Amino acid sequence: MSPRTLRLVAIAAVVLIAAAPFLLQPFTITLMNYIGVFALIALGLVLLTGIGGMVSFGQTAFMGIAAYSTAWVSAIMGYSPWAGLVLAIVLSGAVAAALGAITLKLQGHFLSISTVAWGIAIYFTFGNIEGLGRNSGIASIPPISVGTVALVDSNQIYYLIWAMLIGAMWLAHNMLDSRVGRAMRALRGGNSMVESLGVDAFRIRLATFVIAAILAGLSGWLYTHLGRFISPVEFDVTRGIEYLMMAMVGGAGYLAGAVVGSGLITLLKNAVQDYLPLIAPGSAGQLEIVVYSAIFILFLQRARNGIVPYIAALLPDVVHERPAEAEPLPRRTQPAPGKVLLEVEAAQKRFGGLAAVNNVSFEVMSGEILGLIGPNGAGKSTMFNLVTGAMPLSAGKVTFDGRDITRARQRKIAEAGVARTFQHVKLRPNMTLLDNVLLGTYARTKAGFFSGALGLDAAEEKRARYEAMRQLERVGLGDKPFELAGNLPLGNQRVLEIARALAADPVLLVLDEPAAGLRKQEKAALSALLKSLREEHLTILLVEHDMEFVMGLVDRIVVMEFGTKLCEGDPASVRADARVQEAYLGGVV
Numbered sequence: 180m181s182p183r184t185l186r187l188v189a190i191a192a193v194v195l196i197a198a199a200p201f202l203l204q205p206f207t208i209t210l211m212n213y214i215g216v217f218a219l220i221a222l223g224l225v226l227l228t229g230i231g232g233m234v235s236f237g238q239t240a241f242m243g244i245a246a247y248s249t250a251w252v253s254a255i256m257g258y259s260p261w262a263g264l265v266l267a268i269v270l271s272g273a274v275a276a277a278l279g280a281i282t283l284k285l286q287g288h289f290l291s292i293s294t295v296a297w298g299i300a301i302y303f304t305f306g307n308i309e310g311l312g313r314n315s316g317i318a319s320i321p322p323i324s325v326g327t328v329a330l331v332d333s334n335q336i337y338y339l340i341w342a343m344l345i346g347a348m349w350l351a352h353n354m355l356d357s358r359v360g361r362a363m364r365a366l367r368g369g370n371s372m373v374e375s376l377g378v379d380a381f382r383i384r385l386a387t388f389v390i391a392a393i394l395a396g397l398s399g400w401l402y403t404h405l406g407r408f409i410s411p412v413e414f415d416v417t418r419g420i421e422y423l424m425m426a427m428v429g430g431a432g433y434l435a436g437a438v439v440g441s442g443l444i445t446l447l448k449n450a451v452q453d454y455l456p457l458i459a460p461g462s463a464g465q466l467e468i469v470v471y472s473a474i475f476i477l478f479l480q481r482a483r484n485g486i487v488p489y490i491a492a493l494l495p496d497v498v499h500e501r502p503a504e505a506e507p508l509p510r511r512t513q514p515a516p517g518k519v520l521l522e523v524e525a526a527q528k529r530f531g532g533l534a535a536v537n538n539v540s541f542e543v544m545s546g547e548i549l550g551l552i553g554p555n556g557a558g559k560s561t562m563f564n565l566v567t568g569a570m571p572l573s574a575g576k577v578t579f580d581g582r583d584i585t586r587a588r589q590r591k592i593a594e595a596g597v598a599r600t601f602q603h604v605k606l607r608p609n610m611t612l613l614d615n616v617l618l619g620t621y622a623r624t625k626a627g628f629f630s631g632a633l634g635l636d637a638a639e640e641k642r643a644r645y646e647a648m649r650q651l652e653r654v655g656l657g658d659k660p661f662e663l664a665g666n667l668p669l670g671n672q673r674v675l676e677i678a679r680a681l682a683a684d685p686v687l688l689v690l691d692e693p694a695a696g697l698r699k700q701e702k703a704a705l706s707a708l709l710k711s712l713r714e715e716h717l718t719i720l721l722v723e724h725d726m727e728f729v730m731g732l733v734d735r736i737v738v739m740e741f742g743t744k745l746c747e748g749d750p751a752s753v754r755a756d757a758r759v760q761e762a763y764l765g766g767v768v
């Protein structure tokens with residue numbers, strides 16, 4: 180399917196949605212109104228859980244804050260619901276920012292448990308405030324008016340709900356395809372890779388959290404003026420789980436999953452409430468939850484990633500356009516060859532009683548390729564982690580390009596021009612080759628959430644895409660830029676990491692076992708590539724076990740053993756060193 184066909188399908192869907200009130204029964208339109216409202220909160224959950232990897236059961240808290248804000252403003256204070264919208268959005272966003280700042284430091288299930296806690300807390304708060312009607316809630320809430328028209332009729336508010344939903348989906352779609360959206364999509368696999376590219380992972384997480392809360396707030400605002408009555412029970416944790424289920428059933432990794440999931444669960448709930456009392460009169464209420472659970476388990480069995488990917492697999496693939504030629508992104512000036520670029524002084528790293536790196540000093544000169552070798556467990560990868568800021572030093576000092584970076588954060592070191600690959604490849608297997616390499620341009624580009632969502636980043640994005648494509652071609656992976664990275668053989672995944680590092684336009688390239696898993700010809704190509712980078716005055720520090728590869732490539736070698744430096748020198752002198760041959764490499768050099 181070409182992008183043009185896809186656009187036509189989207190336009191046809193919008194036209195159908197617009198025509199629905201003329202074609203469908205009023206009752207169906209009322210159902211569609213609720214589907215649209217719930218799809219907004221589920222959309223936030225797609226971003227938060229499916230894409231950002233943060234499971235929240237408590238989104239109803241933000242929906243409730245927004246609902247009570249607008250009900251208070253319009254029904255109690257007598258102002259317009261539009262004033263209620265402003266308060267709803269500001270409050271849900273602000274509470275999310277405060278809660279997120281405290282709880283997002285928690286990882287994994289601790290975060291999810293805390294969302295249950297704040298969901299419960301907010302439910303009880305509303306139920307106990309006299310001015311907000313306690314458990315009886317607030318009634319007689321006025322409808323939203325557009326100009327002089329009050330949106331009382333379900334056909335009228337329908338257009339507002341679906342316009343807001345389609346608008347939110349369009350913004351989210353643009354944002355996910357932008358610089359910060361890619362970083363957001365990359366968060367799922369942990370922090371260390373994204374931070375090594377200059378991304379402030381906590382900031383992106385917090386922003387995702389606030390965006391999801393604002394979407395829940397928008398949903399709460401519409402919900403309040405649609406039903407015109409609210410009470411705490413509508414925002415309790417059970418409902419929160421229901422919204423999460425919508426996102427999961429639809430497909431938590433896909434924007435369309437929010438609408439599909441909301442549609443399916445809302446229709447299902449409706450059908451169950453209609454038919455269950457006929458089958459089991461008297462105990463329908465208790466049986467309802469059993470029916471939902473059974474259906475949910477069936478879904479997890481049959482379509483674990485939700486319905487959208489299931490359907491997408493049956494449709495023809497989307498044909499992407501290769502990035503077009505564009506003005507190159509600005510480049511750093513490389514330091515003059517031969518000066519000290521990286522200086523490690525008496526570096527030490529202790530893990531409890533083990534000194535993984537013990538009092539190691541060495542220098543890397545600009546424009547050279549320095550190989551760090553040594554037997555397994557010698558401390559090479561730990562040394563890389565110290566140099567790139569992935570781990571703090573226990574003692575010692577690291578200077579890069581004249582700057583003391585001993586205590587600098589990983590992303591600051593990345594911004595200064597250090598790019599790395601990992602011993603255990605850290606790619607995002609569900610992202611394309613091009614998107615993985617585009618992540619590398621993060622620190623060289625500027626577009627934020629708003630410019631990405633509104634599509635104002637087009638010029639910069641075009642340049643970044645061209646740069647990523649150029650790096651893919653340079654490493655020999657330019658033929659399938661839209662292939663998923665997870666489909667590549669391991670050796671090629673390592674090469675893809677190098678392309679990502681090169682997209683950052685580094686001054687120092689730190690490569691952890693780049694030749695592992697490559698075939699002979701691929702190793703030769705990699706060696707030629709690294710030599711050509713040296714010609715361009717790029718400095719390279721690499722760890723590698725393949726001695727033939729190292730000896731034919733590097734200018735100098737530092738040998739480590741048991742966490743200490745054994746010796747250093749050019750390949751010939753290291754090869755000739757009896758200590759290296761006998762004690763550590765068993766005579767293979």
Ligand SMILES: Nc1ncnc2c1ncn2[C@@H]1O[C@H](COP(=O)(O)OP(=O)(O)OP(=O)(O)O)[C@@H](O)[C@H]1O
Nearest residue numbers: 530533535553554555556557558559560561562602
């Ligand atoms: N996070 C950690 N916690 C505790 N011990 C660690 C940690 N990381 C590394 N070590 C230990 O530090 C020592 C050095 O490990 P490191 O991975 O740096 O060695 P290496 O030279 O890269 O080895 P290899 O060539 O096998 O990758 C090993 O004994 C390892 O078990």
